[in-house]
Amino acid sequence: MNLKLLILIASVFLLGVEVMAQNKITVAGKVTDEQGQGFPGANILVQGTSTGTTSDATGNFVVEAAEDANLVISFIGYKTQTVAVAGRSSIDISLIADAETLAEVVVVGYGTQKKSDVISSVAQVNPETMLKVPSSDVGEMLRGRAPGVFVTLSNAAPGGSSNIVIRGTRSLTGGSNPLVLADGVPVNSINDINPNDIASLEILKDAAAAAIYGSRASNGVILITTKRAKVGKTDVSYNGYYGVQTVKRYFDTYNGDEFANLKREAARTANGGVYLPDASVFTPIEQEVLQSRQFVDWSKELLRPSQYQSHNISFSTGTEKTTVYSSINYMNQQGIYPGTDLNRVTLRLNADQKISEWLKVGLNTNFQISGRNEPGTQQPLISSITASPLGKIYNDDGTYRLHPTGVTESFNPLLDLKEVTNKRKENISYINLFIDVTPWKGFKYRLNASRKSGVRNNESYSTSKSQAGVTSGGFGSGYIEFRDSTEYQLENIVDYKKSIDRHNLGFTFVQSVIETTGLYNQTAGGLFPNDLLGIYGLPSAGTIAPPKLRTDKRDLVSFVGRVQYDYSGKYYVNASFRTDGASVFGKNNKWANFPSVGIGWNVHTESFLQNNSIVSNLKLRATYGSVGNQGIAPYQSQSVATARDYVINGTTRISGYTPGSILPNPNLKWETSTTFNAGVDFGLWKNRVSGTVEFYDTRTHDLLVRATIPSSTGYQYQYQNVGEIQNKGIEVALNTVAYEKNDLVINVGVMFTKNINKILHLYGDKNGDGIEDNDIANNWFIGSPTTVQYRYKAIGIFQQGENIVSSPQPLAQPGDIKLLDKDKSGVIDDKDRVITPNGVPNWYGSIYSDIKYKGIDFSFNVVTVQGITRDNPYLYEYVKGGSLRAVLNGVKQNYWTPENPTGNWPRPNASNDPANITTLGMQDASYIRLQNLTLGYTLKEALTSKLHLTKFRIYVSAQNPLTITKFQAYTPDRSPQTQAQDQSGTGGANQYPEAISFIGGIQVKF
């Protein structure tokens, strides 16, 4: 089936617009609000007909109705009123805000529900609080905003993103990213959406809520609904800010004198404990700098405060037939690493056209154009730590010195600033057309068709003077790469609601097809004859590597059914079922089924609580269901041979192909996560204190695992479905209006999450020793979290005079690391390694408060992550300056010397890394962070209207101004990359320092 054709057909339907009308007597009137002001945009409907209108800008309306008809007047957030015409030609109505229903609609999969009807675990994040975080990353805006949602930094560079993990890691290799949908369309990145466009954001956390999204929903689902215009209202608003960012790093490096001492100590150890004269320890440059004391602080030289800004204008207008919402957002961010920046424009147009009473068409479009400069920041950032403070920045001729101290391992971090460019341009477009047919009461059919495409192009060039250029003999090198992905989705959604007496029934049926195609292509060249054209000189490059090319296609075909039943808003039973067929699964396992059930009880509606003055809301609910994870790339279930060419006779290239190191698996299938979720929602004293407590237990089985298999098979890995993981946890969200008197409102909220992540099973007991086998190669252990390190444990430093010879490490020297002999066997062997969770928090939470006093608003948000350790290669890796050889500078530690026996780091040694230094890598990464602090002032209405505005607010805000952590890196949020990851390029540019930002902004509404 050609999806493109379908969408074309659907768009043709959009063109026909026709209107029908009927006539009776004319009723004129005015709708007002509680203050008596004209109420624009209220809906006036003649009951039992499709005739209706909306009030104009001053609240007036005219409608034709039968003399004995009833008028139904409504507006979202206000109580609906029914008024009998009773022959009158003039009727005035005052609308009363409905505190209970205000913003109480919750978006769920394929529909919306009243909050009181929701019985699964759905967290809402208020878009307004999100916007308090001045960031180009929506993920960052979600940090600390919902229990069970763990946000960590992925890449702090401009345009970077976060990892969002909902309720713990459920997969070993299948990925942890939630499925994000905007208006029913899956998005590639949550950052494709302009946060200013978000009308509501819901996070579906339990399987029952997410099961309707089947094999993609295992990691939870984030539903974004974008803004639409309201009938009869015209709004123009501007929201903008400007700010500066500065660097914060959570470690010190050795300064000039300290580094000189480290070097002397390291040389002394290598020289059998005897100090060498400085002339033998230091290079001529170092000696010179030691004399002149012109020490270099490389990070100060490299990093800079930078500015950033965001401007957003939205326009929204609507008539009875047509509503249009459009917006434009411009974001400009310079990075604190010079040369990095982001320019991003996001445009949106959401339109609705009523064709007749039962036919409506709509369009959502989202375009994002962005340009990013992200030159290879990784090596210079490492060099800014490892370059010696005893070096010189410049050569005598004013050019950058390649090796600041003359030592060839150590490069000048500033060298590449002007010499390496990497421009990334990206175009993302979403077009989503839908047609709503509502022919009969309670019945709704929607055809939802969408196309999304992303085109990304990278141009990277290192000149002949860059580090790469110099080391390749003074030639430039670079590459151009293209990525293109397109996804079509077509959905038929049928919804039917029926109430019989107090029995309310809802049915949903969905049929859906998604097809995604991708193409990646890279051409790289080296030995450029000159730098004149930069990367555009590629055709004349001395070497042009064979182009890299990958293309793939994946399809997903699905059927969904759901039944919702409730009795009088009191007792609820829901059930849903989804079946997914996915092309990426092995040929023997194409189809997957995902059922769910849920029950709920609105206890406060019972008569025994009716006259209670304390409990205003009490709901008990429980769900059970399963969702899947198809986190496998296309073709992984198949045997594919890749190119492996060779050269003979010096220059003749011969073609070679061979299967990779992964053995195919035709039985490969999805992971299934089954969740039991139980929750209590409560509200006390008219919801002045409200909250939710939830408990869940998720078991994920048939884990997609790149299992290591015996090498004697000729393969190293096979993707398999094995084992089981458990994520069990408790989430608490509490919100109180702590004070509310005399214009002062203080709102305080707390969130707490504890998740226990554990591998329950892996491959079973293959070796027959009665104990289930661990997977040591992958660091997977039964009963431990999914990410751990398995290493010896350092318990101190050997001291002089200690009886080392009869210790488990008889060959050790004083100053060496002492290891734990876990099994007390008297030798350090394999069995002494210990498991330490890596990046798994014990608990995390946040406290936030909003304070309003007249026009002033003040808010803050503190987030904390506790009981977490992370691996920190800066503490042990030679290339990151961690191994105390004093060839490179590094993160400052209290190292052992005979004169400093209390040092907790081993004795420096110039000739080799201290034995077992990696055991010092696991470091406490808990933190408490003041994430956001905002102070705003909204102009009084009287003043605002004089300016012909409806709202004017100015504010200042600080992001991340304070973090308390022991983790010695650029962020406590993520382990820096290891050398292997640096080399393989996995893990993103995560050494990029996290910034502290200060902004000022204004919000204006016309």
Next chain:
Amino acid sequence: MKKIYAKVIWLLLLFAITTSCSKLLEEKPLSGITVDYLYTTPGGLEVGVNALYSLQRANNTPEYELSPLQSNVFFMAGTDLGLVRTWFDPYNTTQLHRAQDQAWLLKWSKPYQIIDRASALINSARNIQMDATAKNKLVAQARVIRGELYLDLITMFDRILLDTIPTTPENAFDSVTYAPANPADIYQLIDADLDFAIANLDWAVDYGRYGQGVARHLKGKSALWQGKWSEAAAQFDAIVNNGTHHLVPIDQVFGQNLQHAEALFVYTRNAKLGPANPGTNNGDVLAGGGGTWLDAVFNNRLYELNTGEIIQTVDNGGQSLGWVYPNDYLKSLYDTVIDRRYTNYYYPSPWVLTVNNPAKPNFGQKLPYSSKEKDWRKIHWSLKKYHDADVTSKPLSSDYSFKDIMYYRFAETLLLGAEAHWHLSGENPADVTALQYVNMVRARAGLGNYTTFTLDNFLDEHAREMAMEKDRWFLLKRLGKLVERQNLHYVYQSGPTSSPLNRKMLPYMVSCPIPQSEIDRMGSSFPQNEGY
């Protein structure tokens, strides 16, 4: 009525767009070829065999550093002739010499991977319709590689698996009892593979491919390991007598161009067919390969002398690392005046160099002895066998070299031939052929003839000729001399003033540790070598 009609039409129209073609779920790779092609077509057989060369190159002469390089440099430097200054630590029971070390995993897993690919090609070739001679030539290359790999495996690990059935998803999980194969069965397979190769490979082949010479050389080695002296002698004699391979002048042996008669097998590289930027570690999958660090690893950094009198030049090797060196014992074996190998296989002593930094007042004069530093990183006797004299293949300020790497050569054939004849003659010190072969090697070096052949003087000659190439460790192991000689001469020391660290090779270490992770994967039924 009209309205209902319209509604129904709309619904039907839209609903009709329901699709559920299960065809959508069929998956066909778009940018890779299916393995079926490799195993069913003549073209597939050819590209499949070509790929084995690339896999072998990455196995034996890998790009970049870390474990892949360490696992090979171990056999070059971890002998009686080597000195390790830093970077890794052979025979350290808490570091390299453990079953957990990545280096052993590589030396175990990569051969099995290549063996599996070779076996798949060898087996599937039976059913491929094509010219028999052409087919046999292709199969012969796969078989010589498989034989070579099994010989490597058994001589490194002693306890190994034998499996010539290629793995498929269907048979991957057949119940297997993992147990060490009988060495006799292994050698039988090695010999059968090599015999097939000898029968089907030409003597003269494209530069970079396996020919009959290398097949016989390997067969001779296999025979030596089995104590089949006459078979060994016959194979080495055949190479000597054929004439395709012979000794070349000493300055050509490790010259820039290795396409000469002494080379039996060379791993080839080409910078222009390699990665755009050699500093990125992904070149070995490309035709030209990735850059190796073998030149840099064995060479000191004179250009770092505090006096700054020496700057990087092509002659002095440009950028280098100085992690491992030839040791003083090796130096003591040379007559440094007469033996041409001393000047051709090693970088010259600093004290014959002239100051080449034009900014220095003594430019052009002899490097003064006062410039000497007690830092072996900067100044030490260095190996030149992997020297790259082409600045486009190894830029001055780069550790990466794209020079071809000599892997088997005729001088070794002569030395092993000499040994084989000596054994064959009942260890007769006057064996004519043994003396003839060893004296050919000596003569080329400018030395006079041996008149008696003893194990000791054979090992001395082997050291002088083959030092820091890969065979020394295996030769000593085969002769039962490894532990004794290693403990006498191997050095692990960072500089002249630091005391040498005692790295005692214990007798069990003649068998490399079987990777613990592999034993784990095999379900622990496979026994570790004693001692680990």
